Amino acid sequence: MNRSSTHAALVLAVRPYGESNREAVFLTEDAGLVRATVFGGPKSKLRAYVAPFHSGEMFIYHDPVKNYRKITDFAVDAWRPGLRESLERSYAAAAIAETVIAGFGGGGSWPEAMALCRDTLDALDGADETGCRSSVVRFLWKWTELLGAAPDLECCIDCACFPPPDEVVWYSRSDGGIVCGRCAPRRDRAGSVELGPGARAWLRAVTGADAKTALRIGAASLPLRQAKEAALAAAAEAVGTRLKTWNLLGGN
Ligand SMILES: [Zn+2]
Known part of the structure; x- marks a missing residue:
């Protein structure tokens, strides 16, 4: 042997x-x-x-x-020496490492997990504070996709409609999907994260781009905060727990 x-x-x-x-x-x-x-x-x-x-x-x-x-x-x-040059970058990289360990390395999709990690860490190596935050949000969303648990942002889980891009929708933590503006009043707001048109558009754009290109897709603070809350909720469902290192992501 x-x-x-x-x-x-x-x-x-x-x-x-x-x-x-x-x-x-x-x-x-x-x-x-x-x-x-x-x-x-x-x-x-x-x-x-x-x-x-x-x-x-x-x-x-x-x-x-x-x-x-x-x-x-x-x-x-x-070597990625830039990751040691700022606190935000090292926090972001640590959040990624902890997510991968908690998610058992990607549940069998190892080459994809490796490609996603390398791509994200290479981008983080030169990212500013906002870039660190947005890179981790993008990573968490892509990680839930990899684990086969990505929420569908296009279709309402209650009525199966496709809310237009300019509609405000709610991401339901318990059901792992979005609820349209007409169905939302019938639901408990406490278990939901508001996703405005900007947050949905931003998530769609950054998850469809590589990590370095995604850094150049700007987001205002409100859409980024909404996307972050939804990504944290989706990743917590996929991984089975809310990890401590995620709390180090600033920008609330
Ligand atoms: Zn609906």
């Missing part, structure tokens, strides 16, 4: 493990989430390579008897 293998991988999280070693969590393209030990003290090269949000080719050794995995090398192809 071949105990060594290589994988296209992204480092999601690293934590201390034992006296001078670390344990890292990776998203891989062909094996989903992988946890492995990284040996070496603060001056080790490998430790510098295996740092959050680096991606590249991971070389891993697996002992199936002890069910033990260690990283033997990591050839970094993207």
Whole structure:
């Protein structure tokens, strides 16, 4: 049995493990989430390579008897140093990593999950404060799509009508879909998020574009806030919980 293998991988999280070693969590393209030990003290090269949000080719050794995995090398192809240059960027990247871990790496759609993460992190590497927020909102919406739980923004779940683009609709947290302006009065507003025409148009535009292009699609603060609330609600349904790192997204 071949105990060594290589994988296209992204480092999601690293934590201390034992006296001078670390344990890292990776998203891989062909094996989903992988946890492995990284040996070496603060001056080790490998430790510098295996740092959050680096991606590249991971070389891993697996002992199936002890069910033990260690990283033997990591050839970094993207370092993304900009993610460490501002608090907003590191919060945004951490929110993405936590979402991926909570969503089991994308539930089997690993190549798509990897492409979405890499694309989003590359955009975040140079994003300003608003860009960080909008990138995470876009990411959360795309992540619910990946998990097969994306809300349909075009069709009312109560009457099956297609509200015109200029109509205000409500996103229902409990039903995971939108309710049109005529059906909304019959529903409990507390469980709903208002989505104005701007928020729906913005979500449609950014989810149809790559992450860097999406950064150039501006949004006023109200539509972005509405889109954020709907994305957080949809992602919480898809992942099964509202993650702590999402609360660090500012702009309320
Ligand atoms: Zn309706």
